[in-house]
Amino acid sequence: MDCIFCKIIDGQVPSNKVYEDDKVMAFHDIQPQSAVHVLIIPKKHIPSVNDVQDGDWELFADIHSAAVHIAKELGIAQSGYRLINNCGKDSGQAVFHIHYHLMGGEQLGPLNIK
């Protein structure tokens, strides 16, 4: 399977890792759109949230838990942050392995809905 995030998990592609446990990994986005821009991914390859099967929903608790942990570690928990998932064509999803964008470290603009 030709998935860039699976290759990052496997160590075939380098990343600037900020967090890892048995279910979840997180690393800095290669093209940051904010002062802090981290991607949080499940280690299991699932293309998008539309593809999640029964039995895998707890991954979202794991991802959210990791997000709070990382925000505290990076010192942005109090200043605030955004956690964003893109799903499918209209969202602009470019990498088809579920990921959440953890963004903060500065005052963010309004959510860009268009």
Ligand code: AMP
């Ligand atoms: P999305 O548009 O939600 O699919 O976001 C994909 C994100 O993955 C973009 O913000 C990219 O900059 C980021 N990205 C793509 N390749 C890499 C990589 N090798 N390491 C880190 N981030 C990446």
Ligand code: ZN
């Ligand atoms: Zn993958």
